[in-house]
Amino acid sequence: MLTAKHKTGLIFFPAFDWAISPTHPEREERLLYTQDQVLEEGLLDIDGIIEYKANLVEIKDVQRVHFCAPDERSVMTESHFISAGGAKTIADAVMQKKIDKGFALVRPPGHHACRVVHGGRGFCNVNNEAIMIEYIRSAYNVDRVAIIDTDCHHGDGTQDIYWHDPDTLFISIHQDGRTLYPGSGFPEELGGPMAAGTTLNVPLPPYTSEEGFLYAIRELVLPILDEFKPDIIINSAGQDNHFTDPLTNMNFSAQGYADLTRLLKPDIAVLEGGYSIEGALPYVNLGIILAMAGLDYSSVREPDYNYSKLRQSDQITQVVERTCDTVMSNWNARELIRMRMKSNKQFDKRRRTIMYDTDGFYEHQNETIRICTDCAGTLKIDSTSDVGQHILGVHIPRKACHACREQGFEWYDGASKTSYDMIICQNRVDDTYMVRKKS
């Protein structure tokens, strides 16, 4: 009989009745063939593989992460509540040691959702992983978290949420942003002044195959993880690096994904993108689940797999090696970079324009963070969208020092209700979310 080496929990929520639009890649059919494969292989009968039922996420869980304008229910559909809830359910099972590993196969995805949410971008509205992580940080004794984002698109939303958090290591490995949405994720994007180096980006050239990915995992990600010593490792498990994906240009395979999972040993994986719904997802998910459970996946193979055709060129190998070297030196120099970024400033500011491609509008942000030597620093985001709201969001970090807390309250109380539609204080110290609305 087949017995999993690691007790592995699955949430399978294919949302068979939800789509962004009828012909959108993020549609009802997306996980249909994956479910067929999972059922036909008898995965759920394997001793030690347990399927859980997704619970709905609560508004409070969303408020630990996001500033939703005008509110959570306006930017989330039922499916988002279940998708994020699925990640939360699997995290509970892992934290309560009911299972060793968990995989939330949920849709819609979340890694393009930033801290401020005015609508949908990159098929994402709320960030499933961040909601899950902040939930387990508040419910369990978890501090240091590593998120390894292996989706083909840069995880810009997750990067944004953890840009200033030195306790969250975010490494995104993706197709070079010059060739793919969202056009970001370069090695020089390293995080804010208090957290530089805990955001790391590894852009890979188009047509990188599994050697390139696995090189980055072995030579870069694993050594950094060793040094960072996270309490928990999360994998944003996008599956669109696959050689059959219609939206991207990479040459990764189901075997590669399974190898990656075996090397990375994530405690929790959460599905992100992946739109080759017939040619890739059924096999990639099978490979990932078997690898998580510690079972043999050597005969998992796509029908159209041809190793010699997929091999990357020597030139690509060189680019990958060089990129990994750059990222590694940034990691090693992180203290120095932070010092340089702080450089006697009292505040640091960022100005950004964010495109909401799914809903079709722009958001303009002015972000201010208090430079702090004692904590991650309180920050405020002044955000306006083309189509809706002007909001001010104040984020007091989880381990904020006294001065940063006071700064946060001052920003919140001091903002004029006539200038903003909404003023929000996301106080992670006390786990509260306060809102003042336009009078």
Next chain:
Amino acid sequence: MIIGLDVGGTHTDIVLVGENGLERKIKVPTDTAALFQTVLTGIEKITENIPSEKIRHAVLSTTLTTNAIVQNKLSPVGMIVSAGPGINPAFFRTGEHYFNVSGTIDHSGREIAAINRKEIEEIADRLKSAGIRHVGVVGKFSARNPDHEIAIEKIIAPYFDKIFLGHRISGHLNFPRRIATTFLNAAVYPIHKEFFEAVKSTLTQKGISIPIYILKADGGTMAFDASIDYPGQSVLSGPSASVMGSVAFAPADRETIVMDIGGTTTDMAVLINQVPLLSPSGIEIGEYKTLIRALHSHSIGIGGDSAVRMEKEALKIGPDRVGSAMAYGGPVPTPTDALFVLGKTDDPAGDKTKSIEGLAPIAKQLGLTVEEAAFEIFDLACQDILTAAREMVERINSKPVYTIKEVLTGYKLKPRHVMVLGGPAAYFADHMEQISEFTVQTVPQWSVANAIGTALSRTTCEITLFADTQKGVAMAPGESFSQPVGPNFTRKDALELGYELLRQKALQTGANLDDLEPDILEDLEFNMVRGFRLTGKNIRIKLQIKPGLIHQYKMITDKIAAM
């Protein structure tokens, strides 16, 4: 009139039901070594002085195939599986004669790699020279495209007596279970065939000529002739007999837990408005996980004869049975002994003093009188059964769902009513009601309710149909059905087609025209989009004749309830 016969571990119940309700009921001892004789005696006795033409049919629930599996007395079977890429099929080995051959079908039913005729012929030669006469053939995704299984059957047909194909056994996706199920069908085929042919011919010789049905684990029946091709359907029919015997007396508008409290175990099932809940996958028996349709049931090791002992200074009941109650000369105290001590039973065949002697050491350890200890045992048995029932409901409610609608509507079972049957049931009912949130009722004629249920169950069956309008085909491989469809083929068309296939199958497997109540198990339609263009529809339909009682049952059960 209809005969219902339910073979149990120690005795066999036979009833004759008809317009007067329960016309006759008898019990004969079960001779496991000669089940044929037991069944024959039962039918002969129950039909004494009744002309054959007055009997519409007989339904048999036997332990023949169940025992063969549990006792591992299976006939040798050759298995030819075609797995393709994925989990190593060696994990699903069914025995010595198990071969994985080339050939791959993907999830959409597309052929990725062909089968190899020569390879299959060589295996057939080897199997034949090893004396194998019955073979199972199972391909991965054969429920989506049965061509490989059919092609293999064609190649090996000259070599063997009987070949079972996976796609005919079940339309559900689960390759390992399809292998196990096909194997079991082939492995019990010879004894099933031999047994029923013997019963039929002997009855005919004796001038008792009546149609024979078998009871299945899903609480439905199947004509014996049809069961020759699906002998695995007769496995584990026992628990469903009791459930079906309770259906008629359960409230029509409420959820009910049915508990069959036996000697060794208590078996539980759930009725929703008189309809039994089905298991989502299939029977698990011994080491086999199967796709054999079954009622959702849960069994715990607590019954009248369960061993009672002290463990870590606390009372513990079961899960094992060491022997009969001490009142009947058994070796260890049991809940039945507690019933004797409490005066709840005064069966003259039992010896209360032996029960008292048996419970004395436990009472001493607990610092109680023997009567008080007996009550503790009795109470604990009731509590344990109720706890297990609540856990079963919780498990059913935590079953994953796959659509937003299902999450949001979130139908949850909240049964508040319990029906009990089985030997000690009547003694337990009152106390279980007192200590729980449930109303508790004993099933009328509970001592033969299993045989009544067997007699009154209707024929059930299930079909799976899927259509892919991009490929232009609608298929029901289990029914050997395939038909081209146009791009405008809809879900409604698919349902209509499905209903017709279901009707045909039901009638072929013995259903009466009055009992064709169809029910939708799965009804899904997906837009297929390739390259951002709608290219077709993927439609999946599962229909069943759901388990229930034949339409004349009311007249019969009303009389039984009034008896």
